[in-house]
Each structure stands twice: as C-alpha cells, then as structure tokens.
Amino acid sequence: MSNVLEQFKINANAKNWPLAIQACNGLNMTEMLQGLDSLSASVRDQFAAQLAPSGPSYAGARINWAIEVVRTRKIPGGAAPGDLLATGQVQQARNFLGKAKALPPVQRKRLKLTLFWTEGAKGEKVSSILVQKAQDLLRANGDKFTLDVDYRKNDIAFKKQIDFEIDACKDTGIEDIRTLVAKSGVCPSDRLAVVFCEPFLAEKGSNDTTGLQCVAASGRCVLINVTNSHPDHGTLMHEVGHGAGNQHESDDSNIMSYGANRTKINFVQLARFDKAFFCA
Ligand SMILES: [Zn+2]
Known part of the structure; x- marks a missing residue:
C-alpha cells in the first residue's frame, strides 16, 4: 500500500x-x-x-x-x-x-406511504408515473430506501375540489380529508398519507401548485395536484421529502429544489428519511 x-x-x-x-x-x-x-x-x-x-x-x-x-x-x-x-x-x-468481493445483499429500508384519492381525482394518470419516478430516484441515490405503497383508491369519500392556488394547506377541505383518512383505519401513525386531489379550477390564476405537504396537530399529509404535474415527475418524492423534514434547497439538481430536472437526494436528506416516522 x-x-x-x-x-x-x-x-x-x-x-x-x-x-x-x-x-x-x-x-x-x-x-x-x-x-x-x-x-x-x-x-x-x-x-x-x-x-x-x-x-x-x-x-x-x-x-x-x-x-x-x-x-x-x-x-x-x-x-x-x-x-x-x-x-x-x-x-x-x-x-x-x-x-473484488461481491457486495453484501442490499438491505433497503421502507418509506411507508398510504395513497388516497378524492372522488374527482380517481381518473388521474399521474400517480403511477410519480411513484415510479420516486423509486428510480431512491435507487439512483444510494439505493437505501424503497417505497412501500398501499393503494387505497376507495377508502375516503371526499367529493370536493382542493384550492391549489392559495396555500392548499389552509383549504378548509384538508381537515375533512384528514378526518376521513383517520376514520379509514388504513393509515396508521407510522405511514405517511398521500392524497391525490382534484384541484379547484379558479376563474383567476392557474391552480398550478403541483403538490403540498401539510403539517397539523393531527399529523402530516401530502397532497398531489393530479392535473398539474411537474415536468420531471419528482413531485411525490419532493413532498415525501418535506414529510421527512427536508427543506428547500437552492441547488437546481436537488429533488428539494424548484429545478426543472431534479435528480439528486443528498446524504443529509437521506439521513432524514432514515429517521422519518414513516421509515422502517
Ligand atoms: Zn416544496
């Protein structure tokens, strides 16, 4: 040596x-x-x-x-x-x-998500793309985590639209969604609820927020706007990142940025996933 x-x-x-x-x-x-x-x-x-x-x-x-x-x-x-x-x-x-010696078998931790849909969002075509993109990003960034996804297409009956133009977390419908998610019994406290929502089509503005992560005393949940997908399809990974406590980053290639083609999850962000309440 x-x-x-x-x-x-x-x-x-x-x-x-x-x-x-x-x-x-x-x-x-x-x-x-x-x-x-x-x-x-x-x-x-x-x-x-x-x-x-x-x-x-x-x-x-x-x-x-x-x-x-x-x-x-x-x-x-x-x-x-x-x-x-x-x-x-x-x-x-x-x-x-x-x-070289073969690598030891990979032990991936699971990020546990329960996916819900509002009534008007059930015909959407983005969820499978967003889930696949999140899996790809996790694999390409150390391959330490995989999404454990529970699909609950018919477990909440929420017929309204969500206003993604304002801060949707302040939309009064969110508390109703939370209550329905809690009542569904399929999203225990060690899973992150992700709700695919039909946006409110305002006369003014474009209702163009692609996703949000809302924190309340009753817990965190992620809302995804099914009619406006970010071009890199990283919205789910971004919002799940907020769910783990990750804040926005200025590096445009980082998934927690507002960049147009986000590919990176850094070491510090991965460490937060490791400690997230929905990681096992
Ligand atoms: Zn964000």
Whole structure:
C-alpha cells in the first residue's frame, strides 16, 4: 500500500475531507478503487457528498466515476470521463472488478406511504408515473430506501375540489380529508398519507401548485395536484421529502429544489428519511 493510499484512508475515516480528496486525487486508479472499497458505505457516501460542491472538474469526475465502480460493481454506462479509457484506467477498473468481493445483499429500508384519492381525482394518470419516478430516484441515490405503497383508491369519500392556488394547506377541505383518512383505519401513525386531489379550477390564476405537504396537530399529509404535474415527475418524492423534514434547497439538481430536472437526494436528506416516522 502506498503512503498516499494510507493517507487517503486515514483522512477519509477521520472525515478530514479536504485532505482525503487531495490524497484520493493523487492515487492511480487501482489504488483509488482499493481505497474507496476499504471504506464503509456510510463513510464513502459522505465522502462522495463532499465532492459535489466543488463542481464538475476532471478530478472530481474521475473520483465520482471510481465511486460508481465500487458502489455498483460495474463499469458505469456511457463514456468514461477525460482520458480514463486512453490511459488504461478503465482496464484497471475491470481488473479491480475481476478480483473484488461481491457486495453484501442490499438491505433497503421502507418509506411507508398510504395513497388516497378524492372522488374527482380517481381518473388521474399521474400517480403511477410519480411513484415510479420516486423509486428510480431512491435507487439512483444510494439505493437505501424503497417505497412501500398501499393503494387505497376507495377508502375516503371526499367529493370536493382542493384550492391549489392559495396555500392548499389552509383549504378548509384538508381537515375533512384528514378526518376521513383517520376514520379509514388504513393509515396508521407510522405511514405517511398521500392524497391525490382534484384541484379547484379558479376563474383567476392557474391552480398550478403541483403538490403540498401539510403539517397539523393531527399529523402530516401530502397532497398531489393530479392535473398539474411537474415536468420531471419528482413531485411525490419532493413532498415525501418535506414529510421527512427536508427543506428547500437552492441547488437546481436537488429533488428539494424548484429545478426543472431534479435528480439528486443528498446524504443529509437521506439521513432524514432514515429517521422519518414513516421509515422502517
Ligand atoms: Zn416544496
């Protein structure tokens, strides 16, 4: 083991991130993969989270590529960054994978959701897309969680529309929905209620809020507007993120932002899911 590899391991495990990044950057691909593979998944994820803010540099892209190899036990799809192929580093990764131990079976925690529909929302076509997108995002961001979805299409009889133009959480209908959800008996306190709603079609305004997470003494619930889907279909994941206590982020690629194509859930946000009341 080279001295630089040793420095990398010591600094990563001590969470001295700048020194760990510096040492990692100085490693050849074979040692970089060995070093990353020696870390626990938790330390490796935290290390990966430190790379993101430094921007898309070649050095960062190279380390991220190596992290992907270690995490997935596969050569990432698409072209390898920079000169990794030309300089034989892709081959070094193949050699590493030939000798690497198989990953232990993944233990995913479950984020438990109970889905309801208001009467006017039952014909919607977005829920399956939003659930699939949330599963895809969780898989692509560490694969530590999976949605446990209980579909309850006929368990609440709520015939009104919800005003997504104002803060829908203040709509008086929400308390009625909460009461119906509680009475249904199918959403115990360790599950998050998600209600697909028909929006109130106001004469003014566009009723364009795609989803909301409402907190009350009686608990949290998520409301999804079935007629206005965010273009990246991340609305359910975003609102479930609020349900776990995650706030808005300014990074447009983060699921908790207002960006147009949100793909990331960061380490801190994943840790909040781990502690959420609807996680098991
Ligand atoms: Zn939000």
